[in-house]
Amino acid sequence: MFAPDFDKQGGLVPAIAQDADTGEVLMLAYMNEEAWKRTLETGEAHYWSRSRQCLWHKGGTSGHVQKVRSIRIDCDDDTLVLMIEQVGGAACHTGRRSCFFRELVNGEVSECSPMVFDPKEVYR
Amino acid sequence: MFAPDFDKQGGLVPAIAQDADTGEVLMLAYMNEEAWKRTLETGEAHYWSRSRQCLWHKGGTSGHVQKVRSIRIDCDDDTLVLMIEQVGGAACHTGRRSCFFRELVNGEVSECSPMVFDPKEVYR
Numbered sequence: 001m002f003a004p005d006f007d008k009q010g011g012l013v014p015a016i017a018q019d020a021d022t023g024e025v026l027m028l029a030y031m032n033e034e035a036w037k038r039t040l041e042t043g044e045a046h047y048w049s050r051s052r053q054c055l056w057h058k059g060g061t062s063g064h065v066q067k068v069r070s071i072r073i074d075c076d077d078d079t080l081v082l083m084i085e086q087v088g089g090a091a092c093h094t095g096r097r098s099c100f101f102r103e104l105v106n107g108e109v110s111e112c113s114p115m116v117f118d119p120k121e122v123y124r
Numbered sequence: 125m126f127a128p129d130f131d132k133q134g135g136l137v138p139a140i141a142q143d144a145d146t147g148e149v150l151m152l153a154y155m156n157e158e159a160w161k162r163t164l165e166t167g168e169a170h171y172w173s174r175s176r177q178c179l180w181h182k183g184g185t186s187g188h189v190q191k192v193r194s195i196r197i198d199c200d201d202d203t204l205v206l207m208i209e210q211v212g213g214a215a216c217h218t219g220r221r222s223c224f225f226r227e228l229v230n231g232e233v234s235e236c237s238p239m240v241f242d243p244k245e246v247y248r
Contacts, residue, residue: 002226002233014138016149023147025140025196028203072149072224072236075216079152081224092199100196100205102126109126112196 005077006033012048013078017091020069020083024113026091027099029058031080043068045082062122064088090116129201130157136172137202141215144193144207148237150215151223153182155204167192169206186246188212214240 004013012030019026029047031039034055038046045066049056059065065087072081092099092113101113128137136154143150153171155163158179162170169190173180183189189211196205216223216237225237 002228014152016140016152018149025142025149025205028138028140028198070227070229072222072227074152074223075218075220075225076223079224081149083227094199096199098196099198099200099203101199103194103196103207104126105194 002071002073003077004031004036004073004080006036008078012050013080015045015047015080015082017045017066017082017084017086020085024098025100026084026086026097029056039068039071039082045084058091059087062088064090064122066091088117093119095119095122126195126197127201128155128160128197128204130160132202136174137204139169139171139204139206141169141190141206141208141210144209148222149224150208150210150221153180163192163195163206169208182215183211186212188214188246190215212241217243219243219246 011032014028015031016028017026032048035046035048045058047056066084068082068084070083090097095115095117096113097116098113101111103110103112135156138152139155140152141150156172159170159172169182171180190208192206192208194207214221219239219241220237221240222237225235227234227236
C-alpha cells in the first residue's frame, strides 16, 4: 500500500516539492489525508495550510499550480517527495523559484534562487 | 540572522538532506537548537531523534556521516535543506541511497534508489 501514515504525526505529513527537471527543492508543506487524496485525483499538489487551517490547492489563486509527475515515500511512511512541474516557474510567495533562496556556505549567506515574478503583480 | 525559528513548531524544524552532487533528496529528519549548533560547529549533520529522544549524530555509529557543504533556509525560517556529501553512499537504514526509494508514477509503484550496503553488515 503506497500511502502515508497520517496517524503518526497528528494527521499531517511533510511533503517536499522538488522540481522534476532540475532537482531543485522548491518548498516543503504539509498534507492531511484529504490533501493527499485530492492530489492523487487531480494530479496537482494540494496541501493543508497550517496557518489558514484549510485545504490549499497550491496555485489555485495565482494559476501557478504544481503538476505532479511522481510521488516518493520514505522508509517509515511519514514523509513525501512530490516530483513536480511548477507552472509559472516559481513556488515561493516572494516570487522566487524556490522558498529556499538563502544559502549559508563557509559562514557567508547568499541568495541561491532567482526572482521569477513580482508578487505585487500576482497577488492583488 | 541565518537561523531557524525553533519556537514555531515546538522546538523542532524539519531538515531535508539533499545530495550536493546529484540533487537526490536522501532523507528528512528534525533538528532542535542543539542539533543545529552541533551541525554548524562540526560540519557534519546532527539531528534530534524523535523516536529515541536524543541528539543524533547521523553516521556516528556506522561511519556514514553527512558532510555539510551548505545549508538553505526557507522563506518563513522553519525548514532547512542541507546540501551534503553522504559518506558511504547511503542515507537510509535499509541500505538504500535514499530513504525515498519507492515511487508512484501513473498508478504504478517501483523502486527508484539503489541498494548500497547490506544493513546486516553495517549495524551489528
